[in-house]
Amino acid sequence: EAGVAQSPRYKIIEKRQSVAFWCNPISGHATLYWYQQILGQGPKLLIQFQNNGVVDDSQLPKDRFSAERLKGVDSTLKIQPAKLEDSAVYLCASSRDRVGDGYTFGSGTRLTVV
Amino acid sequence: GDSVTQMEGPVTLSEEAFLTINCTYTATGYPSLFWYVQYPGEGLQLLLKATKADDKGSNKGFEATYRKETTSFHLEKGSVQVSDSAVYFCALPFYNQGGKLIFGQGTELSVKP
Numbered sequence: 292e293a294g295v296a297q298s299p300r301y302k303i304i305e306k307r308q309s310v311a312f313w314c315n316p317i318s319g320h321a322t323l324y325w326y327q328q329i330l331g332q333g334p335k336l337l338i339q340f341q342n343n344g345v346v347d348d349s350q351l352p353k354d355r356f357s358a359e360r361l362k363g364v365d366s367t368l369k370i371q372p373a374k375l376e377d378s379a380v381y382l383c384a385s386s387r388d389r390v391g392d393g394y395t396f397g398s399g400t401r402l403t404v405v
Numbered sequence: 406g407d408s409v410t411q412m413e414g415p416v417t418l419s420e421e422a423f424l425t426i427n428c429t430y431t432a433t434g435y436p437s438l439f440w441y442v443q444y445p446g447e448g449l450q451l452l453l454k455a456t457k458a459d460d461k462g463s464n465k466g467f468e469a470t471y472r473k474e475t476t477s478f479h480l481e482k483g484s485v486q487v488s489d490s491a492v493y494f495c496a497l498p499f500y501n502q503g504g505k506l507i508f509g510q511g512t513e514l515s516v517k518p
Contacts, residue, residue, distance in 0.1 A: 322504075
């Protein structure tokens, strides 16, 4: 089966600019996750979708980050405006069921804010 | 709350050396436990998992045993290769919050020829 697709792979923006990331999960996977991985740290969950509904967005900085999952398939994560501390790899993952018994991750988008 | 603690890196070994990366956890109940690996420039890949106490997960020569009595899930490999150089993450699902995975901070392994 095809893996989790993410784009772009790399993005460099200036602070206060906006940026968007796209994710296409594995076909049939109901649950989709966006994680933020800062250099030298483990991934941290930003938001979890079950189909097109939000299950957990408790760690999403809602004043600048937003995410949507239209029609329960593709998802976009947006940052507006970006700050220097947003520099990280943004990972998308999907799983077949809500329990999350093992995810499949995409390759990630490396964001650098200058 | 639920949490995962890994030994700090980086770990540097010579080829064919024995590897242990420690992982301990705090959890309500007995969740599944996972090891993920991240090769340079790539996303995370599931390396192995164990779903209940005393289970041993294994893959690519790596093994980890789910120890309920010590709340540990240490990763081991008898003879590492240069190609094993990567960052390794221990993880467990937080079932009370939709099953999201909680990750340790990661342990970087560097294997020298």
